[in-house]
Amino acid sequence: MKKRYFTLLFLSVLVFLSIPYGLMTQSREIAIRNLTKKVVSYSIKTSHASPASKKMRLEAGELELFSDGFSLIISFDSQGQTITYRLDPGMAYTFRDNEEGELELYEGSHSRTDAPDLAPYVSTPMVVVEKMLEMAKVTKSDILYDLGCGDGRIVIIAAKKFGTRGVGIDLDPERIKESNAYAKLAGVEDLVEFRLEDVMKSNISEATVVTLYLLPESNAILRPILERQLKEGARVVSHNYHMPDWQAREIGYTEVTTGDGETHTIFVYKK
Numbered sequence: 001m002k003k004r005y006f007t008l009l010f011l012s013v014l015v016f017l018s019i020p021y022g023l024m025t026q027s028r029e030i031a032i033r034n035l036t037k038k039v040v041s042y043s044i045k046t047s048h049a050s051p052a053s054k055k056m057r058l059e060a061g062e063l064e065l066f067s068d069g070f071s072l073i074i075s076f077d078s079q080g081q082t083i084t085y086r087l088d089p090g091m092a093y094t095f096r097d098n099e100e101g102e103l104e105l106y107e108g109s110h111s112r113t114d115a116p117d118l119a120p121y122v123s124t125p126m127v128v129v130e131k132m133l134e135m136a137k138v139t140k141s142d143i144l145y146d147l148g149c150g151d152g153r154i155v156i157i158a159a160k161k162f163g164t165r166g167v168g169i170d171l172d173p174e175r176i177k178e179s180n181a182y183a184k185l186a187g188v189e190d191l192v193e194f195r196l197e198d199v200m201k202s203n204i205s206e207a208t209v210v211t212l213y214l215l216p217e218s219n220a221i222l223r224p225i226l227e228r229q230l231k232e233g234a235r236v237v238s239h240n241y242h243m244p245d246w247q248a249r250e251i252g253y254t255e256v257t258t259g260d261g262e263t264h265t266i267f268v269y270k271k
């Protein structure tokens with residue numbers, strides 16, 4: 001009886017201690033980044049308190065942090081319409097101009113404040129992966145880097161199909177865990193490596209093929225890095241979005257329609 005009492009007491013102390021510890025270790029900040037080229041005006045109010053809202057401005061490329069640990073309601077104008085969202089603690093959000101030039105806010109795939117969230121996590125359909133590799137003429141002697149690799153599928157399929165060595169880089173630890181597990185399942189662990197890194201800070205100079213499935217403005221941000229680091233002749237394959245100002249480097253373009261009727265575009269460039 002006494003033993004059971006002490007076990008219960010011990011467990012309760014553990015639970016009691018783990019709650020504040022969990023709160024302390026998990027970031028409750030809300031991060032909003034402006035990836036557009038202009039100042040964005042928006043208003044913010046806390047979802048639990050007074051209806052008063054605060055007007056805010058975010059310069060191009062800047063980051064705003066809200067550390068109160070509460071949800072927030074954000075409103076901003078896009079093409080004459082007021083858009084309102086709830087923002088949750090521990091999450092990162094990014095303003096971007098979509099392909100129609102409308103201002104939108106997307107929920108990022110990681111909540112790191114020291115690195116831009118270049119795209120939410122959406123994987124490339126397998127038929128599109130196959131086509132990207134075919135268009136880039138990937139072979140066994142290539143070294144393929146997927147910048148923002150998600151579940152690692154592009155790197156893994158290239159290794160499996162052509163024996164290509166590859167590196168996948170992502171900032172989301174879940175994605176890196178998945179990538180390593182899939183590589184093991186596919187039996188290509190010796191050919192591939194997955195790195196938990198911000199692609200903006202990665203060394204990609206050994207890549208002979210780079211694959212991207214990000215967003216147009218993220219491609220634009222990455223372009224100087226590709227220009228600086230890649231060797232002459234390296235191929236860059238981008239799913240859905242072109243590389244701004246690289247028309248002269250374009251060596252291939254195609255469209256792939258998937259089973260759900262959605263059309264995907266693929267752009268291939270050569271440095």
Ligand SMILES: C[S@@+](CC[C@H](N)C(=O)[O-])C[C@H]1O[C@@H](n2cnc3c(N)ncnc32)[C@H](O)[C@@H]1O
Pocket residue numbers: 109110115116117118119120121122123124146147148149150151152153154169170171172175197198199200212213214239
């Ligand atoms: C649209 S998904 C593409 C996944 C994969 N390349 C594919 O085509 O299936 C974009 C990925 O980029 C990652 N990402 C976003 N910003 C990043 C950054 N600064 N550094 C590394 N990865 C990033 C996201 O976590 C996400 O997994």
